Amino acid sequence: MSYLNGSTVCQWLGGCLLVLLAGCSLGESKFLGGNLGGVNHTSAAINYFFVNGYGGPNISPHGYGGGMCCAMLPRQWQPGLKLKVEWETDPNPYAKSPPLGTDEFRAFMVKHKVNYQQHSAIVDLPPYEDRLCALEVHFLPCNKVKVSTSCWRYPSPNSPIKEPLEMKEPAVCSK
Known part of the structure; x- marks a missing residue:
């Protein structure tokens, strides 16, 4: 009976891995x-x-956040594609807090986090060509x-989103 030594096993496993990787690279990704x-207009x-x-960054009021990698979307856009967007807001981000790391700060944060709000929306996925910037x-x-999905990022004049960065919340929101 013959046994494989550690070197032979490593070579065999390495060869299998190469075959698997080569198989993955065949064909185009879907x-x-x-x-x-993100851009926060609130x-x-x-x-x-x-x-x-896919997780995005936190964003300050009337600010930008981004560069998180990556969102994966179908290679071929088609009408009717939807995205589910979920987010959490802090309606009072500039609340005066006790010094960080203190018991007072921890108690403050317990009370402060009660006001956080979770939201979700289903939105249409805008058209894109053969690449996603x-x-x-x-x-x-x-x-x-x-x-x-434009390659023109806000606030470029070529960006498809034209709303101003600092928008006011209306007294009553329409449905």
Whole structure:
């Protein structure tokens, strides 16, 4: 009976891995990857957001966040594709807090986090060609969301999203 020594086993496993990797590289991927970013047009902080489960950064009020890798979308866009956007807001991001790391700070945060709000929306996936530069999520007043797949990032004049960065929350939000 013959046994394989450690070197032979490593060579055999390495060869199997190469065959598997070569098999994976054959053919075209069914998905495109692009950076995931966001623009916050509101006075609340975006603590986090997700698009179809892909995590995005936190975004300060009236600010930008991005460059998170990656959002994966179907290689071929087709009408009717939807995205699920989920996010959490802090409506009072500039609340005065006790010094960080103290018992007072921890008690403050317990009370402060009660005001956090979770939101979700289903939005249409805008058309894109054979490449995806980025998926840019815009958070608007009244918990509305717009999404762009354009290679022109906000606030470029060529960006498809034209809303101003500092938008006011209306007294009453329409449905």
